[in-house]
Amino acid sequence: xxxxxxxxxxxxxxxxxxxxxxxxxxxxxxxxxxxxxxxxxxxxxxxxxxxxxxxxxxxxxxxxxxxxxxxxxxxxxxxxxxxxxxxxxxxxxxxxxxxxxxxxxxxxxxxxxxxxxxxxxxxxxxxxxxxxxxxxxxxxxxxxxxxxxxxxxxxxxxxxxxxxxxxxxxxxxxxxxxxxxxxxxxxxxxxxxxxxxxxxxxxxxxxxxxxxxxxxxxxxxxxxxxxxxxxxxxxxxxxxxxxxxxxxxxxxxxxxxxxxxxxxxxxxxxxxxxxxxxxxxxxxxxxxxxxxxxxxxxxxxxxxxxxxxxxxxxxxxxxxxxxxxxxxxxxxxxxxxxxxxxxxxxxxxxxxxxxxxxxxxxxxxxxxxxxxxxxxxxxxxxxxxxxxxxxxxxxxxxxxxxxxxxxxxxxxxxxxxxxxxxxxxxxxxxxxxxxxxxxxxxxxxxxxxxxxxxxxxxxxxxxxxxxxxxxxxxxxxxxxxxxxxxxxxxxxxxxxxxxxxxxxxxxxxxxxxxxxxxxxxxxxxxxxxxxxxxxxxxxxxxxxxxxxxxxxxxxxxxxxxxxxxxxxxxxxxxxxxxxxxxxxxxxxxxxxxxxxxxxx
Numbered sequence: 001x002x003x004x005x006x007x008x009x010x011x012x013x014x015x016x017x018x019x020x021x022x023x024x025x026x027x028x029x030x031x032x033x034x035x036x037x038x039x040x041x042x043x044x045x046x047x048x049x050x051x052x053x054x055x056x057x058x059x060x061x062x063x064x065x066x067x068x069x070x071x072x073x074x075x076x077x078x079x080x081x082x083x084x085x086x087x088x089x090x091x092x093x094x095x096x097x098x099x100x101x102x103x104x105x106x107x108x109x110x111x112x113x114x115x116x117x118x119x120x121x122x123x124x125x126x127x128x129x130x131x132x133x134x135x136x137x138x139x140x141x142x143x144x145x146x147x148x149x150x151x152x153x154x155x156x157x158x159x160x161x162x163x164x165x166x167x168x169x170x171x172x173x174x175x176x177x178x179x180x181x182x183x184x185x186x187x188x189x190x191x192x193x194x195x196x197x198x199x200x201x202x203x204x205x206x207x208x209x210x211x212x213x214x215x216x217x218x219x220x221x222x223x224x225x226x227x228x229x230x231x232x233x234x235x236x237x238x239x240x241x242x243x244x245x246x247x248x249x250x251x252x253x254x255x256x257x258x259x260x261x262x263x264x265x266x267x268x269x270x271x272x273x274x275x276x277x278x279x280x281x282x283x284x285x286x287x288x289x290x291x292x293x294x295x296x297x298x299x300x301x302x303x304x305x306x307x308x309x310x311x312x313x314x315x316x317x318x319x320x321x322x323x324x325x326x327x328x329x330x331x332x333x334x335x336x337x338x339x340x341x342x343x344x345x346x347x348x349x350x351x352x353x354x355x356x357x358x359x360x361x362x363x364x365x366x367x368x369x370x371x372x373x374x375x376x377x378x379x380x381x382x383x384x385x386x387x388x389x390x391x392x393x394x395x396x397x398x399x400x401x402x403x404x405x406x407x408x409x410x411x412x413x414x415x416x417x418x419x420x421x422x423x424x425x426x427x428x429x430x431x432x433x434x435x436x437x438x439x440x441x442x443x444x445x446x447x448x449x450x451x452x453x454x455x456x457x458x459x460x461x462x463x464x465x466x467x468x469x470x471x472x473x474x475x476x477x478x479x480x481x482x483x484x485x486x487x488x489x490x491x492x493x494x495x496x497x498x499x500x501x502x503x504x505x506x507x508x509x510x511x512x513x514x515x516x517x518x519x520x521x522x523x524x525x526x527x528x529x530x531x532x533x534x535x536x537x538x539x540x541x542x543x544x545x546x547x548x549x550x551x552x553x554x555x556x557x558x559x560x561x562x563x564x565x566x567x568x569x570x571x572x573x574x575x576x577x578x579x580x581x582x583x584x585x586x587x588x589x590x591x592x593x594x595x596x597x598x599x600x
Contacts, residue, residue, distance in 0.1 A: 002036065002293075004048070005055040010062065010117070010158070015048045020077060022293035024058055028267050028286070029146050029153055032084035034063040036293060037077045056082050058293070061155055064088040086155055089116050090139035098133040098141060105162050108145050112138045113160065121159030124151065125442060152268045171270045171283060172263075179263060180255040180273075183299065187277040188250040193223035196246075198239040201228050205235050211247035216278055251275060251282060256297045265289065265300055273302075360408055361385040367397065368452040371425065374399050380455075389465040393458060401454035413450040467497065474498045483510040561587075 002022075003013035022036025034056060043050070056063045063082035090112060098111060104127035109120050126149050133141045146153055146162070154161045174180055194214035199206035214220065223246065227238045253273070257263050265271065265286050275282045284302035291298045366372050367380035380395040405413045411430040417423040433448050434440055463478040476497040483492030495506040502520030509515070518525045554565040561574035571590055575583045575597075587594045 003057040023290055025290040026267050027288045034082040037079045040078050091137050093138040095133050095136055095141050101130050119159045121161035123162045124164050171272050173272045180257045183254040183256050185253045192249055193221050193246040195222045196243045197224045200235055201226050205232050209239050213247050252303045254301050256299050258297045370402050370451045391460050392462040393460050395458045396456040398454040398456055402451045403454045405450040405452045414448040418447055
């Protein structure tokens with residue numbers, strides 16, 4: 001049965017029809033077509049209409065009706081042709097000008113599917129390439145994207161999936177005579193080279209290498225190649241890599257798989273089967289198919305990759321993907337070690353350093369480190385030092401939320417090694433693993449990222465820094481978090497700072513009033529506030545004698561003592577006398593202290 005939809009509703013089919021015969025065909029990075037025929041009688045009986053706008057669904061893919069080859073309802077059979085919905089939509093979307101530099105697959109594909117019903121599916125994170133399309137359709141732009149990035153496109157529902165051309169994973173082994181029968185097989189050895197003579201461009205280094213596959217061909221064909229290197233080891237490696245691209249034949253095979261085997265191969269899928277000429281198992285890729293929608297056998301066109309020396313690096317990267325937690329980590333550590341040694345970015349567990357020169361310093365990273373136990377009080381207490389400023393800081397940390405750790409320039413930090421590596425979690429670096437292996441998945445890169453607990457709040461408890469008076473710097477200490485929750489004022493904070501002619505102690509009250517005294521050239525001085533009020537009210541000297549900041553305005557003597565008034569400030573002393581009437585003690589009623597008085 002083929003399900004029928006309208007463009008307005010691709011969720012619920014409006015009908016399903018049985019077919020007499022039909023097939024779907026497709027090519028790797030090429031067209032996908034649907035052809036089938038049905039009984040006109042069935043359409044009449046069920047009052048079903050098929051128009052050029054009808055959408056068909058087969059095997060999870062949507063096809064747009066492009067040709068009702070025979071729509072005469074008087075005929076016994078009606079034939080229809082359709083093309084893949086994604087291709088039809090992109091074919092009729094005009095691209096006036098598309099020019100991107102250093103772009104990515106996701107960015108380009110987002111532009112191509114914009115304002116359509118199509119969706120971006122599972123795509124590899126490939127970026128850093130340029131693309132330029134002018135006066136053409138979006139389908140052409142997609143084909144150029146695939147060519148530039150050496151990728152393959154597959155489809156599912158309304159999605160477009162773009163993945164790197166894969167020759168290494170999920171390989172099915174097929175047995176001739178059981179799984180398939182051969183329709184046509186071609187093995188072209190006309191350009192195979194079995195012995196390579198090589199030298200460097202200067203001509204002072206040379207050698208030759210024989211292919212390990214030479215014995216299976218029954219002939220020797222020699223080739224010559226130059227490489228630009230002055231190192232013999234590198235020259236030998238390049239020659240070996242090059243020979244691996246020219247000692248293999250071009251192979252293709254067409255096979256037929258009966259329906260009873262229930263082997264439904266997909267485009268770009270890998271299979272392994274026996275090559276008759278070479279008498280060995282080879283890996284092929286499905287590059288085309290024609291699948292019957294009834295009981296007939298399915299036919300597949302398989303091709304073997306003819307490697308190109310220009311993508312040797314790509315092959316190495318693909319191989320590295322298979323062992324990323326072993327090989328990649330080791331190589332990343334080797335590449336990054338020199339950077340760590342040069343102190344680009346380093347996280348060192350234990351060190352004795354005789355001379356240390358830094359621009360920025362923070363202590364107690366362990367409280368942030370998600371690999372360490374969560375602090376019992378949920379706080380990180382540390383010292384932050386930069387240039388001439390030192391801060392004593394407390395941060396409140398989340399117990400569950402984490403975030404990526406960046407340096408003070410905003411660069412993401414990575415561990416140079418992870419998991420069970422001997423250097424795991426010992427060093428930081430700003431070098432991304434993708435700069436060494438570009439095809440790492442997001443999950444693999446994420447494992448290298450330094451993760452820390454999320455900071456919920458921060459308070460600075462004390463600061464030592466320097467201020468300016470004219471052109472002269474002066475030391476300044478700031479004490480306390482303050483009482484202003486917004487942090488926009490100095491309310492509730494204390495200050496000690498050195499001026500040119502004295503040392504100042506200042507406190508700002510919770511209401512914003514400033515109290516300060518100065519130890520200057522002439523002793524302790526009162527400092528006026530902005531309103532003209534003298535800030536010093538009393539300086540208690542031993543609890544008895546007071547040096548007021550306001551002049552004496554009144555003195556009142558009595559039989560038992562004296563009261564001294566300095567403006568609104570009143571201090572009372574009572575005394576005791578001896579038999580001669582001389583004062584022997586003074587008692588300060590404000591402080592509760594008594595001191596002896598002597599006479600000479």
